[in-house]
Amino acid sequence: MTDDTETSQTSLYEHSAYYKGIIKRSLRYLDTGYPLHFTGPSGIGKTTLALHIAKQRKRPVMLINGNKDLSTEDFIGAFTGYKRRKLKDNYVRSVHKIEENVTESWSDGRLLEAVKKGYTLVYDEFTRSKPEINNIFLPILEEKILPLYGTKQKRSFIKVHPDFSVIFTSNPVEYAGVYKTQDALLDRMVTLTLGSLEKEAEITAVINKTEIEREKAQAIVEFMMKIRKLCHTSQDFQGPSLRASIMIAELAKRYDIPINGSNEEFNQLCFDITWFPLQACMEDKHKQRAKRQLVQECKKITLG
Numbered sequence: 001m002t003d004d005t006e007t008s009q010t011s012l013y014e015h016s017a018y019y020k021g022i023i024k025r026s027l028r029y030l031d032t033g034y035p036l037h038f039t040g041p042s043g044i045g046k047t048t049l050a051l052h053i054a055k056q057r058k059r060p061v062m063l064i065n066g067n068k069d070l071s072t073e074d075f076i077g078a079f080t081g082y083k084r085r086k087l088k089d090n091y092v093r094s095v096h097k098i099e100e101n102v103t104e105s106w107s108d109g110r111l112l113e114a115v116k117k118g119y120t121l122v123y124d125e126f127t128r129s130k131p132e133i134n135n136i137f138l139p140i141l142e143e144k145i146l147p148l149y150g151t152k153q154k155r156s157f158i159k160v161h162p163d164f165s166v167i168f169t170s171n172p173v174e175y176a177g178v179y180k181t182q183d184a185l186l187d188r189m190v191t192l193t194l195g196s197l198e199k200e201a202e203i204t205a206v207i208n209k210t211e212i213e214r215e216k217a218q219a220i221v222e223f224m225m226k227i228r229k230l231c232h233t234s235q236d237f238q239g240p241s242l243r244a245s246i247m248i249a250e251l252a253k254r255y256d257i258p259i260n261g262s263n264e265e266f267n268q269l270c271f272d273i274t275w276f277p278l279q280a281c282m283e284d285k286h287k288q289r290a291k292r293q294l295v296q297e298c299k300k301i302t303l304g
Contacts, residue, residue: 013052016201022192026053029190030120030165035141037168037186040194043241045205046169047124049194054120059163062119064110066128068177075111075136076148111136115146118163127170127178134185137166141188199225202242210249216259219303220248226297227274230290231281239281240274247273261299270298 013019026036030053038046054061064070114121126134139145144160168189173180197205199221206217228239248269251257257265275294282290 013049016198016204018198018201019049022049022194023053023056026167026192027056030057030167033165035137035166035168035189037170037189037191038194039170039172039191041196041241042171042175043243044194044196045242046194047122050122050124050167050169054122054167057120057165059165060117060119061122062110062114063122063124065124066126068128068130070129070133072133072136073109075109075133076146077107077109077112112146112148112158115140115160115164116158118161121164121166123166123168125170125178126168127173127181129179131179131182135182137185138188140166141185196228197242202245205242206245206249209246210253212249212253216252216303217245217249219259219301220245220252223270223297223301224248224274227278227294230278230286230293240277244273244277259301259303261301266301267295267298271295 013023029036036050036053038050040046051061051063108116111121113119136147139147139157140160145157146160147157170181171178196202202221202224203214203217206212206221207214210217224240224245231239251269252259252266255265257263257269260266271294275291278290278294279287
C-alpha cells in the first residue's frame with residue numbers, strides 16, 4: 001500500500017466506532033496469544049484491516065496469500081543445492097594436502113522465518129489453500145511448535161517465538177475456489193465476521209480513497225445501500241461491496257461525470273459496476289425486477 005492509502009485507512013479506522021471496537025478487541029486477542037480470523041464477503045476490507053492491526057503490534061509483518069498450489073516447502077523451506085569448499089595445503093613443498101567439504105544449502109520458508117523471528121503473520125484468504133496444507137498450523141497454535149516435516153535438519157521441530165502471532169482472513173465457503181476449513185483449526189482461533197460498513201464509515205472510506213466531495217460520496221453510498229437491500233438469498237453474498245462505491249466515485253471524478261441520475265453516462269456507470277454483483281445475491285426469478293429497480297434508484301440521484 002502507498003503512504004496515502006495507509007493514511008486514509010488510518011483516518012477511517014480512527015473515526016469509525018465500529019472499527020475502533022474491532023481493532024481494540026483484536027489487539028487484546030492477539031496479545032493474549034489467540035490467533036485472529038476475519039471472515040466475510042469479498043470487498044469489505046478484511047485484508048486491509050488485518051494489515052493495519054498487524055502493524056499496531058510493532059513487530060515485523062509478513063503477508064502470505066492462500067492458493068491451491070501452496071506447499072509445505074513454501075511454508076517450511078527446502079534444500080536449494082550444495083556448497084563445496086576445497087582447501088589445498090602446500091605449506092611443505094613436497095607434501096600436498098587437499099581437504100574437501102560438501103554441505104547442503106537450505107532456504108527457510110516464509111512461515112518458518114515468521115515463527116523463528118516472532119513476526120505478525122497475515123495469512124490472507126487461507127481457505128484457498130488445501131486443508132491438508134493448513135494442518136501445519138495446528139501444532140503451531142496448540143503446542144507452540146513448528147514441525148519440520150520432510151527436512152534433513154537435525155531438529156524435528158522448532159519452538160514458536162513468543163511474539164509470533166497470526167491473523168487469518170477468508171471468504172465464505174460459497175465462494176468459488178474456497179475449501180472448507182477443518183473444525184480443529186477454526187476451534188483454535190477467534191473468528192470475527194465482518195459485514196457491510198455502517199453508512200458513515202463507508203462515506204468516510206469513499207472520501208479518503210477518492211477525495212471526492214462529501215455530498216457526492218454520500219449520494220453514492222446511499223444509492224449503494226438501497227441496491228444491497230434488493231438481495232434475496234440467504235447466502236453471504238451481500239451484493240455490491242465498498243469497492244463498488246469507490247469505483248463509481250473514482251470514475252465519476254476522473255472523467256467529470258455528474259453524480260446525477262438524469263445523466264446517461266452516470267446511469268450506465270452505476271449499472272455497469274453494480275449489476276453483476278447484484279445478480280450473485282438473488283434467484284433468477286427476481287433479476288428482471290431488480291434490474292428495473294436498480295435503474296430507478298440511480299435516476300433518483302439529483303446532485304449536480
